[in-house]
Amino acid sequence: MKALTDLFREWIPQQRWFGGKGREWADVTEDGFFLDRGNPVLSVHRVRIEYTDGGRDTYLVPLSWRDQQAEDLESAFVGAVASEGNETYAYDAMRDRESTAPWLIHLAQGSSIGPMHFSPADEGHIPEGLPGDIVSTEQSNTSLVYGQEAILKLFRRLEPGLNPDVEVHAALRRTENEHIAPLLGHVQIDDAAGGEPATVAMLQTFVANASDGWRLATASVRDLYAEGDLHADEVGGDFAADSRRLGAATASVHADLARVLPTEEATRDWFATVARQMSERLDAAIEIVPQLAEHADGLRALYAAVADSDERVVRQRVHGDLHLGQVLRTATGWIILDFEGEPARPLADRRELDTPLRDVAGMLRSFDYAARHLLVEQPEDTQREYRAQEWAARNRAAFCAGYSEASGLDPCGESPLLRAFEADKAVYECVYEARNRPHWLMIPLQSLSRIADRD
Known part of the structure; x- marks a missing residue:
């Protein structure tokens, strides 16, 4: 329906989830089906976008x-479509509260609707x-x-x-790992x-009743900056104990992933490929x-x-995009979320075996960001820069200590691979921030400056 594709052409580029911003569209097509014929009617559409660059x-x-x-x-309005002299009004169904219940109803029933298949997990309550x-x-x-x-x-x-988020959560549910939110089901659509x-x-x-890791960490940094004459370990909002427990939680998840999903020894070719990329x-x-030059x-x-490394590395499934925004602290410990990896990477790449050091490096970078983000809006302040570095170093060390205590492995020793992962992540961050x-x-x-120029 041309009227609908015209709506999508106007509406989709404005959405936060659209990843093709700045690319010119060559064509757009769609196919859809009804998921629920209640009031309001709910339809689902696959919108195929071809770009002028060939993608x-x-x-x-x-x-x-x-x-x-x-x-x-x-705010959810997509557009109006004329049919037989009348207009019907389309809305983003994810923002229309009255159209959200069918997803759970079909999951609980294990339905197949058109090309879409709903698969409930073997255990767990789905609140229809x-x-x-x-x-x-x-x-x-x-x-x-x-x-x-x-x-x-x-x-x-x-x-x-x-999607690796489904695959990894399903595998970790079998281990009864306490650091994930249990999977209740998933939905697939035929090609x-x-x-x-x-x-x-x-x-x-x-x-429920959980606190976002990034907010907790940055609140700790604010507490430190508010105390002009105290060190990071002397401030009431010291985060190091939480960082240590987060390291242990990360090690627990890595160990269970290695137990239930494939692993293999890294080869020289793998090291060479990583370095080249x-x-x-x-x-x-x-x-x-x-x-950067x-x-x-x-x-x-x-x-x-x-x-040229001869470091022993066992490749396995990992989180792939671990940082403080991907973890929640509850009354009993840390929960790790979003195992889909970096969404911009192809799905096949995100499902490949990797090393836990990539996740460790991601969290270490996140501690640096938490410590320094408040300096961005401030004039140069040598004392605050020192305190930011002190906070980051303290929490990086605590995370590594917690990981080591839980796993028996020191993830933050003198590993060129870990430093390289940190550097590669920082290079990516430079491009993101510049844009x-x-x-x-x-x-x-x-x-x-710290990672690359260290002796």
Whole structure:
């Protein structure tokens, strides 16, 4: 329907979850089906976008349809479609509370609706009948919270294959790992061309009364800055004990992943490939962030050390994008979320075996960000810069100590691979900040001074 594709052409580029911003569209097509014919009607559409650069993406767009405009849904309005002299009004169904219940009803029943298949987990309660409230902070995906019981994550960009978030949570549920939110079910959709189904959504137990790791860490940094003459270990909001427990939780998850999913020894070819990819990303990043050039020699030397490494590394499934925003602290400990890896990477790459050091490096970078982000808006203050470094070092060390105590392995020793992962992450951060928050660029650049230029 051309009227609908015209709506999508206007509406999709404005959405936070759309990953093709800045790319010119060559064509757009869609196919859809009805998921629920109640009031409002709920339809689901696969929107295929072809770009002028030759790339293509497929996005999932659920719509709710109403005969009259709903004033309270103005922010969710997609557009009007004329049919037989009347207009029907389309809304983003994930923001239309009255159209959110069918997802859980079909999951509880294990339904198949058109090309979509709902698979409940073997255990766990799915709260049928509850409406869902949207989580406004989401970016690449869209999530709905159903009361205090469950959370549904909709994967907006469709790719063939089982999403690693579903795969890893299903594996960890078998281990009864206490540091995850149990999987309650997932949804897949058949490929129109007969290929592998794509993962549409997953449902997990909602972690109620939990605190976001990033907010807790940055609150600790604010407490430190408010005390002009105290060290990080003397402030009431010291975060180090939490960092130590987070390290232990991360080690526990890594150990269980290695127990129930495949592992293999890293080969020399793997080290060489990792080093080459890091070097290529550095070359590309320097074109965007010329300030990186002053660290290039140190980074290339570090990457060369990785290529020549004889370090013993066992590759396994890992989180893939671990940072303080991906963890929740409850009254009993830490919960780790979002095992889908970096959404911008192809799904097949995110399912490959990797090393736990990538997750460790991601968390170490996150401690640096938590410590330094408040310096961005401040004039240069040597004392605060010292205190930020002290906080980051204290919490990095505590995380590593907790990991080591739980696993018997020291993840933060003199490993060129760990330093290289940190550096590679900081290079990525430089590109991101240059494009999105130029005033934050100082954070990864200062970190690279420490990582790349260390003797």
